[in-house]
Amino acid sequence: MFRYFARKADLFWAAAESRLNRLKLGRGLQNGLAKDGDPGLIVPMIVGFLVDAMMQQPQLMRLLYVAAFELPGSERMFREHLGPIFDALNAYFVRCAAKGMTHDFEPTIATLGMAAAVSTHYALHHMFAGNVLSWNGEETAHAYARFWVKAVR
Secondary structure (H helix, E strand, O other), X not given: OOOOOOOHHXXXXXXXXXXXXXXXXXXXXXXXXXXXXXXXXXXXXXXXXXXXXXXXXXXXXXXXXXXXXHOOOHHHHHHHHHHHHHHHHHHHHXXXXXXXXXXXXXXXXXXXXXXXXXXXXXXXXXXXXXXXXXXXXXXXXHHHHHHHHHHHX
């Protein structure tokens, strides 16, 4: 392996980048965000995207946690791969607030709050409740969507 990767960190970054390259907003969500769709429709799509990402790539979160806490330079990778997603969601909430479709709030609260809640739910539940959470993607997405639609409106 070290013929291809000079250092362990290089191997780690290659694994993280491979996972991050798979993370893309679906066309329907992209269109809904661009057209400032109704938050009652778009927020569930955002939550669905986050839940699907967690269910399809659970190892991605572990890689991101290690990168954030242990490796210098992780900000560049986060910004390069996750920045466009963050920016699109954040801009959507800014426009929705300006149009009176949502509360006027700091948009990063919703953007980061949704991502943080979904990405940490499973691990924190296990840590605090002491048992493994039965993770049903559709039910989980629906519950989070109800919560966040009420929160932003």
